[in-house]
Amino acid sequence: MKILIINGPNLNLLGTRQPEIYGSKTFDSYFSELQFGFQEVELAKYQSNVEGELINKLQEAQEQEYDGIILNPGAYTHTSLAIADAVSSIKTAVVEVHISNVMDREQIRHTSLISKNAVGTISGFGLNGYKLAIQSFLNTREAN
Known part of the structure; x- marks a missing residue:
């Protein structure tokens, strides 16, 4: 099984950005733990702060025949029709992930444009x- 993890804006700052919300571990160190814990899965990761690059990566993932995509679109969750359209346009299954409980945060974070297109x-x-x-x-x- 091949799974691609795509992280959106500001997730490159994990470990230092608001550790009271996001924790103190970097994504790179956590990714190593994932690889160790799921050795039967071919895991890859990608991060970008740029909306268009995230869309390109979603489309490439289908071409590269990933079995699944884990997408943390960050703040684009609430604002990007383009990413939502990209998720709905590909056949690869997408699971939307958020580190924090978005329903326990600001009202704008309570709406996801991505969720209806995710599994x-x-x-x-x-x-x-x-x-x-x-x-x-x-x-x-x-x-x-």
Whole structure:
């Protein structure tokens, strides 16, 4: 199984940005833990602060035949029709992940333009949301 993790704006600052919300671990160190914990899965990661680059990566992921995409679109969750359209335009299954509980934050964060096009959304479990998303892909594969 091949899974691509795509992280959006400001997620390159994990470990230093608002650790009371996002924790103190960098995504690179967490990604190493994911690779160790899911050795049966070919994991790749990508991060960009640029909306168009995230859209390009979503489209490329389909071409590269990933079995699933874990997408944390960051603040673009609430503002980007273009990313929502990209998710709805590809056949690769997408699980939307948020580190914080977005429903416990500012009102604008309560609306996701991405969710209706994703197979599921995981929010509020910290970095463990990525593990849960990988497990959801594995469970789906086992069920089929």
